[in-house]
Amino acid sequence: MEAGERLQKTLARAGYGSRRTCELLISAGRVTVDGRVAVLGNRVDPEAREIRVDGVIAPTSQSAVYYLVNKPAGVVTTASDPQGRATVLDLVNAPVRVFPVGRLDMNTEGLLLVTNDGRLAHLLTHPSSGVPKEYLARVEGDPTPGDLRRLREGVELDDGVTAPAQVSRVSEGLIRIVIHEGRNRQVRRMCAAVGHEVTRLVRTRIGPLSDPTLAPGAARPLTTAEVRRLYEAVGRSDGAASTTISQ
Numbered sequence: 001m002e003a004g005e006r007l008q009k010t011l012a013r014a015g016y017g018s019r020r021t022c023e024l025l026i027s028a029g030r031v032t033v034d035g036r037v038a039v040l041g042n043r044v045d046p047e048a049r050e051i052r053v054d055g056v057i058a059p060t061s062q063s064a065v066y067y068l069v070n071k072p073a074g075v076v077t078t079a080s081d082p083q084g085r086a087t088v089l090d091l092v093n094a095p096v097r098v099f100p101v102g103r104l105d106m107n108t109e110g111l112l113l114v115t116n117d118g119r120l121a122h123l124l125t126h127p128s129s130g131v132p133k134e135y136l137a138r139v140e141g142d143p144t145p146g147d148l149r150r151l152r153e154g155v156e157l158d159d160g161v162t163a164p165a166q167v168s169r170v171s172e173g174l175i176r177i178v179i180h181e182g183r184n185r186q187v188r189r190m191c192a193a194v195g196h197e198v199t200r201l202v203r204t205r206i207g208p209l210s211d212p213t214l215a216p217g218a219a220r221p222l223t224t225a226e227v228r229r230l231y232e233a234v235g236r237s238d239g240a241a242s243t244t245i246s247q
């Protein structure tokens with residue numbers, strides 16, 4: 001840990017407050033570097049070390065880039081399409097090679113994260129992450145309270161019963177649904193299973209990320225605070241418990 005920059009500088013850049021505030025975090029024993037409690041004076045290589053604050057990974061890499069994209073219908077989520085259709089990466093002006101985190105169906109609209117941070121992508125898409133994803137679904141007909149209850153409690157799909165979801169009726173034929181899983185075409189299949197085919201589907205939130213001002217087809221970099229909140233959302237589901245600070 002001798003070479004590299006001072007840990008408080010790395011943390012301040014990652015959005016944990018001023019260098020002085022970050023010194024206090026370090027002295028309080030709340031920061032670990034590769035699983036060991038850090039002390040004031042530690043220097044780190046932020047690209048090579050895993051730094052955590054209160055057990056949660058701190059996004060300290062300077063080479064990592066993150067974009068929030070508002071995918072329009074008709075654009076495919078894959079990184080390259082053999083049929084030459086527009087992909088979400090065409091919407092992002094990234095200076096480095098990036099990839100989409102998870103996927104939205106071609107006809108689904110809304111928020112998608114694009115990054116080169118493989119660790120965050122893995123944590124977000126891992127089935128145990130449970131990060132909530134919120135959708136607005138325009139459906140055929142008008143779901144009854146019983147339909148909504150079935151969607152909430154779990155419906156039988158060909159790959160198993162769905163986990164509990166938050167579901168509410170916004171207006172006639174329009175529902176808001178929050179799921180914590182990420183199965184293929186899940187919302188469409190859930191709604192179809194209760195007799196209401198989806199005619200339009202928009203993802204409006206990924207964990208802490210939402211942005212009603214982002215126009216369809218637009219993309220913007222995430223703020224430092226948003227990246228931190230994403231890491232907090234995946235939290236300790238990545239084995240951080242084994243490095244819990246005991247001081």
Ligand code: URA
Pocket residue numbers: 103104105108184185186187188189201
């Ligand atoms: N559920 C779906 O049915 N489609 C998506 O694209 C995302 C979630």
